[in-house]
Amino acid sequence: MLLSSTISAVILLAAAADSARILGVFPVPSISHQYVFRTLTLELAKRGHELVVITPDPAFLKTKPPYNITEIDVSSSYNIVKQFQSDMTNYKRGVVVDVKTMLSFDTYRKMLQVYVEQLNHPAVEKIIQDKNQQFDLIILEGFLNYHLILTEIFKAPAILISSFHGFAESYEIVGAVARHPIFYPGIMRKNYENLTLIEKIYEAKMEYDYMRVFQQVDDYENQLLKTKFGPKSPTVSELKNNIDFLLINSNQIFCNNRPVPPNVAFVGPLHLQPLKELPQDLKSYMDNSDTGVIYVSLGTNVRPSNMDEELLNAFLGAFEALPYDILWKFDGDNLTKIPKNVKIQKWFPQRDLLAHPNVKLFVMQGGLQSTDEAIDAGVPLVTIPMLGDQYFNAHKHEQLGIGVKLDALTLDAKALLEGIRHVLNNKSYRENIRKLKEIMDDQLQTPMERAVWWTEYVIRHKGARHLRSLAANISWAEYLMADVLFTLAAIAFSTLLAIALVIKFMLSTLFRISVTKNKIKQS
Template identity: 50%
Template structure:
């Protein structure tokens, strides 16, 4: 289920202090480096401010990259189960930190009961605009399946808790009452401007760092380009080397035909017939690369972190979604006018050539992405500063004063279905009695 496998990661804050510093336990169980980068942005900044952190992560920082002395990382390869129990054990407030969007069950915890499959679609949907009647029915069915999966996961988690901590351990729903804030690494624009209580804080671009100089060979390569450069990367979870050969051939044919230099983040050791204008590497400094003036377009799988970096750099996008939230993000590219979408299952070389030429030559795409960048950046503080401030606010005061009265109640409670059933039952009984009385009177009149 989403909550345990993909989305939410827990920060727990203890009451032990030394001057203004606190001891903070972070549990970030998502086994994906691109998501861990988001969490590190906050934990490293909290460490700089003097807090002591213990972090559980399946992707510890390499010693060569440097880690503050007041951060202890514990390598935990498997996904951790029920991190909410740590808040109960340490009697500490819990902050949920998402590396991208929220789901309906997590918004339910926070009391943001703005569930509507058309206005606020699940980010697992491959389409959310201009739906046919059948597609709308399918969307509602998907939301129902997600809710059922969440309930089934809760049951399994409750069984696990009882097996590990005894029969008197609180249920998962009870543990959620200790969740006092939710951080989302997304901008409200990308989340359809969902109405949320003050305990939900949007931090889109939390992982964005100040630019650094490019390696000299790469700087020289980019500076020397006269027609411009197209950057191609499918993130850390999609491996181009595992793509179908026909799809790989379509990429190579398109790259060969395009009049631009191509940089491709490719995880394999080799490619057959590499075009002269193509440079492949297993890794590029993507954030800094996108900021170079000669980058004309970004071909991406549509991951949220990559999308944030492209928008911040003002680079138009060609989205080829392949998994998870990528379809949702790429559909947002199209909706906002900052990019185009290609179906990977049907893509030909001509499709890719046309898409790249379109976002480069039609100036509306670059203007739109720069406009969205300016809107997102027009804030009184950076996302990281906001995250640190609210974290320390919870450290100082807790977060219960920010919780909505609807927090952690079920949809049946929110819709007052018990009251509705009583009222409907009363009307049904009254109607039945009225019909029965009418028949009785009619039969009596027949006797006379």
């Protein structure tokens, strides 16, 4: 008994010695983002680390959290997002957001209100003002940069984490190959393959516009930081130098196999949890479907109830013409004349549902988490992108042969019906997605093991500056050696100018000599 107690005490002491105090800062009010971060923070807590998590979606809102997790609830951020979403007047067909709108400075400026409000939250301010607060690591969501000031306040190593492929700006911070309009396009881009010369010029301009907007955002964040933390506050560019590591919740395949330095780890799909039994009523529905089931969900950020009448009728018309049972995740109560083969609910256990062998197809919006779940279940896709990175993902679905993409702006019942039938009648889509799962699963570590290992690596070594690329967080002028190129161009121009002047002088001299000789002959 004494020996057992001694062993237990030694184990506890060892765990305590290895445990760290971690601050998690995940500002974006989107449950699909938060599920990813929550999965990692809960796993770190299980391993004995103490976590303070700032989140708009607390995991323990209705239950008591574990002793080593403190959550700061900033769910009021959803009110800001709902407000500026309602202010947007350029939704097309009720639900489609144009890429240019998503990439506008005004959109990001409004989104920054979320970050500002969260750092003004009394519980967050209390931590900031408490000089006794110390953290061994800070994990921050990679998107906007206002919250990077926390790395300066607490002087702790920092990891950026993205809930999807990662923004080009996050890659730039750590020195990865961040931008190329064709090979490594930004995740908000629609087209990047098999382009004509005119299309390539247009996409290059889009990439440039994207860079310019984010520079405007950085400048605006600098103003906000000085307003909140004083005129001596570090600039965003200076704060970016505090980042030690980048975690990307995606597989390299979905990031075009982007070259990255060793302080970047692809840890997707991080959010996949062990499968659970379906609720009995849903299980019976799935088991008893004679023809099979098509599952339809447009994700958490698109509300089907906002579709205009024409688009809504396109969905209903296509579904009614199919011999399959349809499960449609629909958020509203305004749907009338529902076809007999369509069952509607406001929520489905999507991951567990997709794993049922009777699911024939997934009609979706192109979200990365939904894509990961479909790949894991081996279910082919019909993708109708409507905002954000969904266009990029939809293009990738076609590129990998795991689905087809349809244009929501021109979609009608006929086009949707043809897309569904095409995928269902072509076995290659199911074969391709199953093969893709095999490839993505063939790794030494699970995504969670890799994410935890690198997180604890940064803790153990009190940072990861030794893995940092020399190209980290430098300007494009520096990266492209603009000073060298300018100097060489100046030398080349000067040389050519000198040669031209010499030739001009020689020709002028020869001309004068010739004129002189002619005058002598004439005289």
